[in-house]
Structure formats: structure tokens, C-alpha cells
Amino acid sequence: MLEQSDVLILTKPFVRADHEFVRGFVYLSEDAITTRIEEVDPSWSFSVNRIEHLDGNAVCHATLIIKGVARDGIGMQVILEKAGEPSKGAATDALKRCARLFGIGRYLLNAPKENEFNKWLAELGK
Numbered sequence: 001m002l003e004q005s006d007v008l009i010l011t012k013p014f015v016r017a018d019h020e021f022v023r024g025f026v027y028l029s030e031d032a033i034t035t036r037i038e039e040v041d042p043s044w045s046f047s048v049n050r051i052e053h054l055d056g057n058a059v060c061h062a063t064l065i066i067k068g069v070a071r072d073g074i075g076m077q078v079i080l081e082k083a084g085e086p087s088k089g090a091a092t093d094a095l096k097r098c099a100r101l102f103g104i105g106r107y108l109l110n111a112p113k114e115n116e117f118n119k120w121l122a123e124l125g126k
Helices: 004-011 030-040 086-101 106-110 114-124
Strands: 019-022 025-028 045-054 057-066 069-078
Touching (some): 057 086
Antiparallel strands (some): 019 025, 057 069
């Protein structure tokens, strides 16, 4: 069972190096997220329940379990000819979305654009 001390660890802001920007939006790296989860529950689990290809997208339905508490999420990635692994990308997106349901990185929903981000993150960490 998750305790308040676990929630405090899961929800605390990450260091700047754990953030990345794609097309102006800020994201956390998968490695940063899984490392944070392992701080709370070294035996956490992530299960891909189903992957579908719908309207040019790979859609992943998945479940993340931390200390016996489950959160379900859906991730998506566009399927392009000769481009990467859309099912894997959709699964990574689902992991990140499940993690946000535990509060991991939820503060990023209010994050400013990249040129203002460093100052904002520093203030958030105080």
C-alpha cells in the first residue's frame, strides 16, 4: 500500500537533466520515471494489456502497479512508414501516463515554454 511518504517521493520535482523538450513541450525521460518508481517500490510492475493499430496510430492499454496500487493508462504513437517502433513508443507513452496518475511529473502540466523553464523549475524546487 502506498503511504504518504511514498507519494511525497513520487511527486517531487525532477532535476533539470531529467527533462527533455520536443516541439516545445516538456517531458520526463523514461529512465528518470522508472528510477523514481524504484525508489518507492523496487518490485513495481508494468503490464501491456493490449496494443491496437487504429487510424494510423499504435494504441497501448497498460497497467502500472506500485506497492500493490494499480493505475491504467493509454499511450499512443503515430505509425509512419519506415519510422521506429510505434508499438514500443506507445507502450513508453502509456508508462509515462500511468506514472502521472501516481503524481509523477504532474507538475509539468503547468510548465512554461522552454526559454522560461529553468527559472520556473528552480522556483518550484524551493
